[in-house]
Amino acid sequence: MKKFTTHTGVVAPLDRVNVDTDMIIPKQFLKSIKRSGFGPNLFDELRYLDEGQPDQDCSGRPINPDFVLNKPEYAGSSILLARNNFGCGSSREHAPWALDDYGFRAVIAPSYADIFFNNCFKNGLLPIILTEDEVEELFQAVAAAPGMSLTVDLENQKVVSPDGKEYSFEVDDFRKHCLLNGLDDIGLTLEHADDIRAYEAKRRAEAPWLFDAIK
Amino acid sequence: MAGKTLYDKLWDAHLVRQNEDGSSLIYIDRQILHEVTSPQAFEGLRMAGRKPWRIDANLATPDHNVPTTERAGGVDQIVDPVSRIQVKTLDENCDEYGIVEFKMLDERQGIVHVVGPEQGMTLPGSTVVCGDSHTSTHGAFGALAHGIGTSEVEHVLATQCLIAKKMKNLLIKVEGDLGVGVTAKDVVLHVIGVIGTAGGTGFAMEFGGSAIRSLSVEGRMTICNMAIEAGARVGLVAVDDKTIEYFKGRPFSPTADQWEAAVANWKNLVSDDDAQFDKVVEINAADIKPQVTWGTSPEMVVAVDGTVPNPANAKDADEANSITRALEYMGLNADQAITDIKLDRVFIGSCTNSRIEDMRAAAAVVKGRKVASTVKQALVVPGSGLVKAQAEAEGLDKIFVEAGLEWREPGCSMCLAMNPDKLGNGEHCASTSNRNFEGRQGFGGRTHLVSPAMAAAAAITGHFVDVRDFELNS
Ligand code: SF4
Numbered sequence: 266m267k268k269f270t271t272h273t274g275v276v277a278p279l280d281r282v283n284v285d286t287d288m289i290i291p292k293q294f295l296k297s298i299k300r301s302g303f304g305p306n307l308f309d310e311l312r313y314l315d316e317g318q319p320d321q322d323c324s325g326r327p328i329n330p331d332f333v334l335n336k337p338e339y340a341g342s343s344i345l346l347a348r349n350n351f352g353c354g355s356s357r358e359h360a361p362w363a364l365d366d367y368g369f370r371a372v373i374a375p376s377y378a379d380i381f382f383n384n385c386f387k388n389g390l391l392p393i394i395l396t397e398d399e400v401e402e403l404f405q406a407v408a409a410a411p412g413m414s415l416t417v418d419l420e421n422q423k424v425v426s427p428d429g430k431e432y433s434f435e436v437d438d439f440r441k442h443c444l445l446n447g448l449d450d451i452g453l454t455l456e457h458a459d460d461i462r463a464y465e466a467k468r469r470a471e472a473p474w475l476f477d478a479i480k
Numbered sequence: 481m482a483g484k485t486l487y488d489k490l491w492d493a494h495l496v497r498q499n500e501d502g503s504s505l506i507y508i509d510r511q512i513l514h515e516v517t518s519p520q521a522f523e524g525l526r527m528a529g530r531k532p533w534r535i536d537a538n539l540a541t542p543d544h545n546v547p548t549t550e551r552a553g554g555v556d557q558i559v560d561p562v563s564r565i566q567v568k569t570l571d572e573n574c575d576e577y578g579i580v581e582f583k584m585l586d587e588r589q590g591i592v593h594v595v596g597p598e599q600g601m602t603l604p605g606s607t608v609v610c611g612d613s614h615t616s617t618h619g620a621f622g623a624l625a626h627g628i629g630t631s632e633v634e635h636v637l638a639t640q641c642l643i644a645k646k647m648k649n650l651l652i653k654v655e656g657d658l659g660v661g662v663t664a665k666d667v668v669l670h671v672i673g674v675i676g677t678a679g680g681t682g683f684a685m686e687f688g689g690s691a692i693r694s695l696s697v698e699g700r701m702t703i704c705n706m707a708i709e710a711g712a713r714v715g716l717v718a719v720d721d722k723t724i725e726y727f728k729g730r731p732f733s734p735t736a737d738q739w740e741a742a743v744a745n746w747k748n749l750v751s752d753d754d755a756q757f758d759k760v761v762e763i764n765a766a767d768i769k770p771q772v773t774w775g776t777s778p779e780m781v782v783a784v785d786g787t788v789p790n791p792a793n794a795k796d797a798d799e800a801n802s803i804t805r806a807l808e809y810m811g812l813n814a815d816q817a818i819t820d821i822k823l824d825r826v827f828i829g830s831c832t833n834s835r836i837e838d839m840r841a842a843a844a845v846v847k848g849r850k851v852a853s854t855v856k857q858a859l860v861v862p863g864s865g866l867v868k869a870q871a872e873a874e875g876l877d878k879i880f881v882e883a884g885l886e887w888r889e890p891g892c893s894m895c896l897a898m899n900p901d902k903l904g905n906g907e908h909c910a911s912t913s914n915r916n917f918e919g920r921q922g923f924g925g926r927t928h929l930v931s932p933a934m935a936a937a938a939a940i941t942g943h944f945v946d947v948r949d950f951e952l953n954s
Contacts, residue, residue, distance in 0.1 A: 281805070285917045288918065291919055296545065297562070300630075356629055358629035380713060451639060460505070474603070474734035
């Protein structure tokens with residue numbers, strides 16, 4: 266997995282609540298059997314004026330000039346500022362894949378849907394939770410200075426604005442450790458293979474019907 | 481010491497180890513695989529040179545992409561080349577690893593969340609995961625079930641475990657009798673309207689109370705299916721005699737010599753009387769009327785005799801904005817009566833409402849009637865090949881076809897429109913599915929979520945109608 270330590274980048278403000286994963290990456294792009302290449306179709310229905318097709322060259326498509334990522338001041342942005350319940354809906358991991366492929370390294374929002382939140386960590390994308398007031402403050406700061414950057418420091422668990430203001434955030438120890446070191450959690454779990462086998466032996470005695478049935 | 485909730489019991493029974501950092505390793509009894517969220521997981525497994533930990537814990541079936549029209553030609557007949565590759569990839573992966581798969585032409589093929597319980601793959605007291613958020617459906621049987629992302633699908637394939645954190649406990653208690661014409665779908669839409677699409681975030685959501693106990697297991701599945709639309713990854717209903725009865729004789733159910741022990745184990749799968757919930761929401765069943773969503777989030781829902789909200793009455797500017805935005809997308813006017821909304825298409829199907837009970841409810845409404853001439857298409861898509869066979873044995877297919885509805889092959893179909901079944905730009909659809917997000921059923925499509933009976937009634941009249949009046953007038 267990709268490491269995340271610190272990152273400084275331009276912030277793109279996406280000012281709406283309940284942004285669902287269908288919006289982040291519409292279903293027609295889920296037909297791919299790869300993990301990469303979803304970036305051009307990130308927010309496809311908001312970003313373009315026509316209906317996107319899989320495997321299409323997006324460079325000639327009509328773009329929606331009002332959509333934040335199409336505005337020149339947010340070109341190359343890598344931190345997404347969002348509102349409550351970001352990433353709700355479908356469990357598709359294609360959503361963090363698309364954000365990552367586009368170039369986002371972190372999302373900042375007051376709350377996330379659980380599955381999306383989880384999926385981000387598996388892909389080196391950091392979902393940061395700040396309070397509603399702090400997020401509002403950042404929206405106002407970006408409105409006042411479009412194209413501004415923020416620095417995210419995972420080790421010290423803080424977001425730093427250009428004027429030096431710091432916003433601290435919580436992150437689970439295990440997830441932080443994995444992100445900082447780029448660790449593969451399957452490998453970590455397999456270190457406990459003996460525990461898993463011991464559990465299975467006990468479980469098989471208690472509930473044998475859960476074993477050997479599907480074949 | 482306080483008693484345990486059903487969720488606590490399921491969690492404790494599956495705890496493999498508690499890590500120092502507060503995360504836990506949870507054992508997964510069952511994983512269901514489908515074509516959309518598994519290819520990258522198998523690829524990851526292969527790249528790392530790993531093997532599945534336990535083959536017999538997995539079951540696969542393609543559902544999202546499969547065409548629901550004539551499909552005798554099997555995979556090769558899928559017209560869309562990208563869909564075809566995805567379904568073929570699932571077949572190849574399952575063949576390579578020896579995972580049981582109900583392929584496209586197998587009568588047992590269908591939507592993962594219909595197939596799992598139907599086969600007795602999902603069992604009370606088991607943990608069930610699938611790379612699909614509606615895995616919450618399986619909680620209706622007292623199983624701990626939730627959706628996971630593709631990296632986690634790979635993790636479960638490789639280790640039979642998930643790294644998890646315990647959720648909080650939420651009880652939704654629905655007491656009293658449901659009115660005639662009010663179904664499980666209306667109950668869950670009403671609940672989401674009350675607690676909001678993020679109301680259950682971070683919680684395992686148990687549904688209890690006399691109204692839930694009175695529902696069939698199919699109805700409970702409809703309710704747990706939509707727990708995720710209220711933000712809860714996990715929906716749960718306690719085990720009772722109906723649950724146990726349901727599993728008698730299913731292909732993967734406990735064998736005869738294991739049955740008694742299994743039943744004794746399952747009977748304990750209820751929240752203790754003195755269990756502590758972190759939050760309790762009480763709902764009076766008598767307050768629930770047939771529901772219709774008017775907007776672009778499942779919480780944007782009102783009773784069929786209500787009106788579309790007016791942003792002027794919103795509680796704050798944020799809510800006013802989201803109402804305005806939704807009205808614009810949906811092409812509706814503030815204060816418009818729900819019964820004035822005209823439908824272009826009707827979709828009866830999806831993992832929310834495509835079981836035999838749903839087929840019967842829809843058939844009872846359309847029997848002897850005709851679909852309105854203004855409705856371009858009304859689709860009925862059974863949830864599995866076995867549901868389809870059962871419905872045909874009962875003659876329901878003929879009732880639908882005579883009324884002018886199309887009777888299709890099983891799959892997800894217009895629920896998310898990954899196959900050719902989709903809405904045109906601006907079209908309104910009465911849909912028994914679970915998500916009314918922008919573009920969900922097709923680019924620019926406008927989805928209204930309703931129960932099967934309400935969808936069927938709307939197909940006949942061409943606009944929404946209170947199914948309770950509808951039946952009286954017939
Ligand atoms: S029917 Fe719809 S919600 Fe259910 S699994 Fe299929 S696509 Fe997902």
